[in-house]
Amino acid sequence: MEGDGRGTLAGLGDHVRGRVVGLWVANPSDRRLLSEFLEGLALKVRDLYLDGPHAEDGRPLSLILADAPGGRRGRERIRCLKEQAEPLYLPALLFLPHVGPAEPWLRAGFDDVVRIPVSKAELRARVGAHLRLRERTEALALSEGRYRQLVENALVGIWQANATGRLVFINQALSRMSGYAQEEVIGRHMAEFIPSELRSWLDERMRLRLSGLLEPDVVEVEMVRKDGSRFTALAAPGALFDGEGRVAGFLGAMIDITERKRLEEDLEAFVYSVSHDLRAPLRAMEGFSQALMEDFAEILPSQGMDYARRMRDAARRMEVLIQDLLAYSRLSRKQIRLRPVDLGRVLEEVLDQLDEEIQRRGAEVSVRGPLPMVRGHHTTLVQVLANLITNAMTFVSAGTKPRVTIRAQDADERIRIWVEDNGIGIPSEHRQRIFRIFERLHGIEAYPGTGVGLAIVKKGVERLGGQVGVESEEGKGSRFWVELSIADWGDQN
Amino acid sequence: MKADVASILLVEDDPNDALLIQRAFAKAGATSGLYWVEDGEEAIAYLAGEGRYGDRRRYPYPALMLLDLKLPRKSGFEVLNWIRGRPRIRRLPVVVLTSSSEHRDVDLAYDMGANSYLVKPVSFEDLIGMMQLLHRYWVFYNVMPKI
Numbered sequence: 001m002e003g004d005g006r007g008t009l010a011g012l013g014d015h016v017r018g019r020v021v022g023l024w025v026a027n028p029s030d031r032r033l034l035s036e037f038l039e040g041l042a043l044k045v046r047d048l049y050l051d052g053p054h055a056e057d058g059r060p061l062s063l064i065l066a067d068a069p070g071g072r073r074g075r076e077r078i079r080c081l082k083e084q085a086e087p088l089y090l091p092a093l094l095f096l097p098h099v100g101p102a103e104p105w106l107r108a109g110f111d112d113v114v115r116i117p118v119s120k121a122e123l124r125a126r127v128g129a130h131l132r133l134r135e136r137t138e139a140l141a142l143s144e145g146r147y148r149q150l151v152e153n154a155l156v157g158i159w160q161a162n163a164t165g166r167l168v169f170i171n172q173a174l175s176r177m178s179g180y181a182q183e184e185v186i187g188r189h190m191a192e193f194i195p196s197e198l199r200s201w202l203d204e205r206m207r208l209r210l211s212g213l214l215e216p217d218v219v220e221v222e223m224v225r226k227d228g229s230r231f232t233a234l235a236a237p238g239a240l241f242d243g244e245g246r247v248a249g250f251l252g253a254m255i256d257i258t259e260r261k262r263l264e265e266d267l268e269a270f271v272y273s274v275s276h277d278l279r280a281p282l283r284a285m286e287g288f289s290q291a292l293m294e295d296f297a298e299i300l301p302s303q304g305m306d307y308a309r310r311m312r313d314a315a316r317r318m319e320v321l322i323q324d325l326l327a328y329s330r331l332s333r334k335q336i337r338l339r340p341v342d343l344g345r346v347l348e349e350v351l352d353q354l355d356e357e358i359q360r361r362g363a364e365v366s367v368r369g370p371l372p373m374v375r376g377h378h379t380t381l382v383q384v385l386a387n388l389i390t391n392a393m394t395f396v397s398a399g400t401k402p403r404v405t406i407r408a409q410d411a412d413e414r415i416r417i418w419v420e421d422n423g424i425g426i427p428s429e430h431r432q433r434i435f436r437i438f439e440r441l442h443g444i445e446a447y448p449g450t451g452v453g454l455a456i457v458k459k460g461v462e463r464l465g466g467q468v469g470v471e472s473e474e475g476k477g478s479r480f481w482v483e484l485s486i487a488d489w490g491d492q493n
Numbered sequence: 494m495k496a497d498v499a500s501i502l503l504v505e506d507d508p509n510d511a512l513l514i515q516r517a518f519a520k521a522g523a524t525s526g527l528y529w530v531e532d533g534e535e536a537i538a539y540l541a542g543e544g545r546y547g548d549r550r551r552y553p554y555p556a557l558m559l560l561d562l563k564l565p566r567k568s569g570f571e572v573l574n575w576i577r578g579r580p581r582i583r584r585l586p587v588v589v590l591t592s593s594s595e596h597r598d599v600d601l602a603y604d605m606g607a608n609s610y611l612v613k614p615v616s617f618e619d620l621i622g623m624m625q626l627l628h629r630y631w632v633f634y635n636v637m638p639k640i
Contacts, residue, residue: 279592283615284509290617291516319615 016131017042020059022081024048024066024074034065037120041127048077060085062134063127064092066110079109089137091130157233157256160240162249165190165206177233177256179226190250195222195230209239210247220257231258264333271329278322285315317450324452327383328437331459336377338464340487343371343417346381347406353386363393363402371408373487374415376464384460385419387453388480392421394449395442395478414466417482425474435468457482499632500526502555504536504572505590506564510613513620514559514590521625525632528552533567536560537575540582554640555585557631560607562591562598570605577606584638586631 021043025031035045046061064078082090094110095118096102102113114126151158157174161167167185175182178193191199198221208214216238223233237252289312293305300308347367351358358365374381385406393402403422408415426434426441433439437455461468461482472478505511511529518527530536536558539546546552558576562569569589577583588609589602599610611627614620 277592279613279615280507280510283513283592283613283617283620284507286615287509287513287516287617287620291513316616 016062016135018044018059019062019131020044020046021127022046022048022061022064024064024078026067026071030067037123038127041124043127048081049074060088061090063130064090065095065127066092067095075108082109087137088141089134091134093126093130154253157254158252159190159254160249160251161190163210163247165202165250168249174254177225177231177254178223184226193224195224198222205237206250209250212239212247214239221254223254231256232261233257267329267333271326271333274322274326279319282315282319282322286312286319289315321450321452324450324456328452328456328459331380331383331456331463336380336463338375338377340373341376341378341381342373343381343408343415346378346385347371349382350386350389353382354389357390357393361393361402363404365389365393365404366406368405368407371406371417372415374417375485375487376466380460380464384457384464384482385417387457387460388419388482391453391457392419392423392478392480395423396421397424411483414483414485417484418479419481420477420479422477425476426470426472426478427474428472431470431472434470499556499637500528500553501557501559501632502536502539503527503529503559504531504533504564504569505529505559505561506531507561510561513617514624517617517620517624518628520621521628523624523628523632525556525628526553528555531565533564533569533572536564536572537567540576540579540585556637558585558587559590560587562589562593562602570601573602573605573607581640584640586635586637588627588631 021038023031023034023045025034026049031047031049035047038045044059046058048064061081064081066074066078078092082092091111092109093112093114094105095116096105096113098115105113112126112130114123152171154171154173157177158169158171159167159174160169166187166189168187170178170180170182170185172182178185185193191202194202205214216236218234218236221233221235223231225231233254234257235252235254237250239247240249240251242248289308292300292308293312297305351365351367354365357363389404389406392404396402400422405420406418407420408417410416430441434441435454435458438451439455440449440451457480458468461484464484466482466484468480468482470478470480503511503514505514508531511531515527515529528539530539538544539552540554542549542554560569560572564572567575569591573587573589576585576587583606586608587606588611589607590611590613591598592613593599594612602610611623614623
């Protein structure tokens with residue numbers, strides 16, 4: 001070696017300190033010179049030439065330096081060490097004189113050739129370059145290990161298939177979900193795990209994905225377990241791309257939603273029975289109390305008439321309550337797709353719907369300024385605002401003319417819609433409670449209502465990804481607000 | 494006049510509802526005869542003229558059927574299906590009168606050939622109004638098929 005060998009390894013930081021370099025060098029004085037040089041770079045040296053074959057404990061090797069001609073025993077030993085290091089890169093560098101071809105040695109498994117004599121600066125640079133590569137493979141292995149652990153122990157089912165749709169991996173969760181052992185599914189086509197009637201659907205989706213026409217999406221899909229039984233999965237599949245942007249395979253996650261589907265069906269049946277059966281006795285109560293008042297008015301004392309009227313009113317209230325509950329339940333169940341909605345048109349529809357009530361109450365409802373487009377769902381917003389405005393008109397002190405103002409305000413990326421009234425206001429301790437279902441702050445005599453209206457507002461706004469709240473001063477009215485995202489035109493498609 | 498002789502067959506299992514509908518019908522000033530059977534099988538027997546229903550002077554063939562969906566023995570849908578599968582009887586106008594407003598029921602009823610779909614109102618006043626309109630439209634204005 002010639003020149004100045006002092007200094008740090010080019011391009012490497014302190015973290016390479018203490019890395020172990022294995023030497024397969026026959027000549028003792030060369031060995032000593034190299035050791036000194038490497039130790040000067042804060043590296044550790046392990047003498048492979050003198051050590052027995054099993055002396056590989058302590059820190060693993062990061063690099064091997066071997067001298068010419070390597071020798072058969074040496075080549076075998078080095079090949080073995082490199083294999084053990086897999087999948088990490090263990091570079092093996094061979095010192096060769098300036099004469100003779102390098103190519104056979106590179107083919108024999110050496111990663112690089114260093115022509116001797118070599119300057120210290122060059123050797124430093126070469127050692128540094130290969131240690132950098134070594135570090136890259138370590139970082140990749142760490143990241144790979146991290147993802148493997150995340151995937152393997154995830155609570156959701158995860159699978160991967162190659163570009164022809166044959167599975168290369170499923171994780172433990174998917175194995176439990178499907179009843180198949182992890183190794184059992186490898187090499188089998190995805191189509192084998194769905195019902196036959198869905199296979200053409202899957203074919204089409206794979207075709208679209210391969211041609212880049214189908215982005216990752218979320219679908220509900222029937223799956224077949226090993227025992228032939230079925231389960232419903234909510235799946236999020238997508239294509240996997242190689243380094244050059246071609247589809248290398250498919251990858252996805254899924255959860256078993258069978259139980260959730262069953263509960264939904266139970267709820268449907270319950271709602272059906274509520275709407276159907278609970279109302280029949282109500283009709284009888286309403287109808288016959290009315291008949292009593294009409295047909296027996298002459299022989300019924302006024303107290304009897306009063307009782308009959310109370311029965312009829314109670315039946316009517318219960319009907320409204322059932323309708324409100326059904327509306328609340330439908331709101332929780334229905335599929336809502338968010339898209340740009342014109343608030344102005346929503347308000348038009350709401351005011352049209354409430355026209356009769358506004359007239360009856362002699363209320364003054366005004367819309368201030370232009371109303372923007374928001375991200376939402378038309379009929380849900382109609383329901384939300386109709387309930388808010390009805391609420392605003394209802395809670396006024398006797399003899400006060402209800403005055404309701406609706407306006408919109410920009411709030412960062414969102415829109416805040418205000419519904420302001422001149423009503424009785426809400427004491428601060430009740431401001432959260434009023435949005436809960438069946439909560440009422442006032443007796444039914446003072447202010448009629450079912451206690452569902454504001455719960456509908458809250459549920460509806462939540463389904464639209466928004467927020468609702470209220471500011472109020474007792475006796476001076478309330479200002480309810482609904483905050484929604486600004487319309488995103490990407491939603492249109 | 495046609496409107497005076499046309500009769501309506503009410504298929505309703507709930508005696509309260511049947512009584513209220515009859516009462517609303519009378520209050521609405523409807524002049525047609527309203528005949529009442531309690532389940533789907535009876536409805537089919539009535540239309541087919543089986544047993545005592547063979548006496549068409551006591552049980553005249555209806556010009557219109559008011560049909561509940563949720564019925565014992567044979568559901569309203571089964572009755573509808575039976576009617577639409579018979580020659581001539583298939584022409585009978587059928588108005589569904591039920592408490593369900595679920596889209597599933599509405600769509601299925603129309604798919605099976607219902608001519609109209611009404612949801613029983615809870616308020617008796619509304620029921621009177623409904624019977625008034627129904628009678629006026631179906632018995633007075635509507636041109637009936639030959640059965």
